[in-house]
Amino acid sequence: MSVVDAASAGRFPSRAAHDIPADRTVIAAVIQWQDKIALFRRSGNLGHDSGLWHCITGFMEAGATPEQQTLEELFEEAGLQTKDLLGLLPGLDLVVADGLGNPWLIHTFTALTSRRRLKINWENDAYRWTAPHKAKRFANRVDWLDNVLDATGHVPRTVPAPEPGVSPGWILGAAPGQEA
Numbered sequence: 001m002s003v004v005d006a007a008s009a010g011r012f013p014s015r016a017a018h019d020i021p022a023d024r025t026v027i028a029a030v031i032q033w034q035d036k037i038a039l040f041r042r043s044g045n046l047g048h049d050s051g052l053w054h055c056i057t058g059f060m061e062a063g064a065t066p067e068q069q070t071l072e073e074l075f076e077e078a079g080l081q082t083k084d085l086l087g088l089l090p091g092l093d094l095v096v097a098d099g100l101g102n103p104w105l106i107h108t109f110t111a112l113t114s115r116r117r118l119k120i121n122w123e124n125d126a127y128r129w130t131a132p133h134k135a136k137r138f139a140n141r142v143d144w145l146d147n148v149l150d151a152t153g154h155v156p157r158t159v160p161a162p163e164p165g166v167s168p169g170w171i172l173g174a175a176p177g178q179e180a
Contacts, residue, residue, distance in 0.1 A: 027109065030110050030111070031111045033114075040124040041125055058076075066107035077120060079118055091109060094147055096144045108151040132155055
């Protein structure tokens with residue numbers, strides 16, 4: 001597994017991700033319908049990120065795989081069942097520092113759906129479909145949403161061009177289970 005350091009677009013060895021405590025490991029799923037992605041406005045009922053736009057997120061539960069946790073969060077927060085999904089594509093794993101400098105491990109996914117209408121729960125008070133390149137127009141978005149959109153391939157990554165003869169995959173890391 002390769003992990004991308006969202007702050008520097010550098011690559012961490014897989015052991016760096018293992019050093020992050022389980023209570024700072026989450027999933028982040030971007031829902032895609034046709035050529036649009038869904039952004040969700042976090043509810044005022046939440047203790048963090050309320051009023052900010054984001055994708056579907058959730059803490060990893062003990063014993064769950066990232067894929068299982070993602071399916072659970074998609075159902076809870078957007079009402080999507082497995083039958084509504086055309087695919088669940090893994091993105092890059094990210095390490096993002098919070099406001100205190102603590103690292104968080106984020107397993108990213110794209111959930112391709114056949115449903116345009118979503119059923120949100122109390123964690124979000126609205127959702128909007130948008131073209132991925134227009135996500136930056138949502139000025140009040142969670143700080144690390146852009147990192148998730150990069151990791152899932154929805155917006156171009158803003159990193160320096162690779163040196164001649166160096167694979168861009170090496171610079172960006174690889175999706176879980178793939179070698180860079």
